[in-house]
Amino acid sequence: MSHYVTALIAICHREALRFFGQRARMIAALVRPLMWLFVFAAGFRAALGLSITPPYETYISYETYIVPGLCAMILLFNGMQSSLSLVMDREMGTMRLLLTTPLPRWWLLSCKLVAGAVISVLQAVVFLEICAVYGIRFSPMGYVAALPAMFLCALMVGALGIALSSTIRSLENFAGVMNFVIFPMFFLSTALYPLWKMAEASELLWWICAINPFSHGVETIRFALYLKADPVDWAITVAAVAVFMALALWGYDPGKRTMGRKG
């Protein structure tokens, strides 16, 4: 087996062992979106009226609308958790072990990214199962089609997390950056309200939501669950993965300024 594949398997295996060893993390990751679904959605349903916009062909409940957004929320929070673990790994030293592995850095970071994305998608799948039990169901093929969409969205937020982790020196700073990245990214997206609803509130907000790559990640998942696809959403999400990954690789380049900065 190629050395590259062996390293990928080893890194994915380690992430899986760590994840399943921490049941509390799995429960915490699910509690947040379930709170939105069971508590907030019930209240918002009364306040928000939804019109029929693609991919929907009929009126839907607010709970049904936010399920794809909550899947993306799981991916976003888990992606940031993975990058938080990179900062911790660096403080702990395990990152140095990874970076002294005789493989190109782009591959090692890609392995980390893929491993984190797989774990994120697994959590989102568990969430979709709970939604199905609650009564929000999609077609069986819709679930299958959502897998690559969720994986792509997970790669996007994961790559952003790795890029951020290369610039953050301590866990304390990380908490601050999270507030400036996670919350705006989530709330200024189509996860909780459709884009046209934002336009009613403010044109500026509409623009921010429309260019937020996370919105396009959410929409790829939403459309995929109904066996549809908007090429623009896919293209923007793929482009965002490429840009964030390029930034991440630049951030971890040994010849770069910050890597040679006294820590």
Add this chain to the structure above:
Amino acid sequence: MAGLVVDKVTHLYAGRSDHPPALDQVSFSVDPGQFCALLGPNGAGKSTLFGILTRLFAPKSGRVEVAGHDMSRAPLKALARMGVVFQQPTLDLELTVWRNMLYFAGLHGITGRAAKLAASEALDRLAMVERGSERVRDLNGGHRRRLEIARALMHRPEVLLLDEPTVGLDAQTRADLVAHVHQLARDSGLAVLWATHLTDEVHAQDALVVLHWGRVIERGVAEQVGPELTQHFLALTGGLTGELTGERQPA
């Protein structure tokens, strides 16, 4: 030649151009089978040098060669022939000893039966086999260090780098570890670079490189050991006795 070659390595941290370089024209080499003690007080530049030797970052100028491979031209070949024990612990505390070993084997492209064999041989060499199923969090400091050394040897490197590996260990464990790595260098022909600020970890026949303010101020064979070496070192660097010998300093 094989072993480790450090040739005119100079490094200046970004944004610190008004400071003297962290490393200034540092040159020395470690031959196969040789134990080289890199001695220097805190702030001498040892950690910067280790960052460069392990390719965490590239030096501003100079060359590093590991087992005949240039670190800037053939970094993957150089890294493949190098084992590293970092000052910070780099073990996964939640995983077992055995899982930590297999993770490292995977990173180095060793799989299946070969990985299990390499892991058990390396653990055996450090008398850690019977602890294979224990979680690393449950091991004491000495055993964790031994595990890290075992892991660093699993891919049969030709050069072993250790950055102050005895930090936080009691005197007996420290002495055992120092003796063990000396024996490793003798028996298996490893080129060992052992960074420390404690003179009692140096044996008389060891190669010695003294680093101070980022410069090599002495290079040769230790010859002196114990208090004699401490005094000599103090004369060179003007440090505090307690820091160099590992004795507690009065508060």
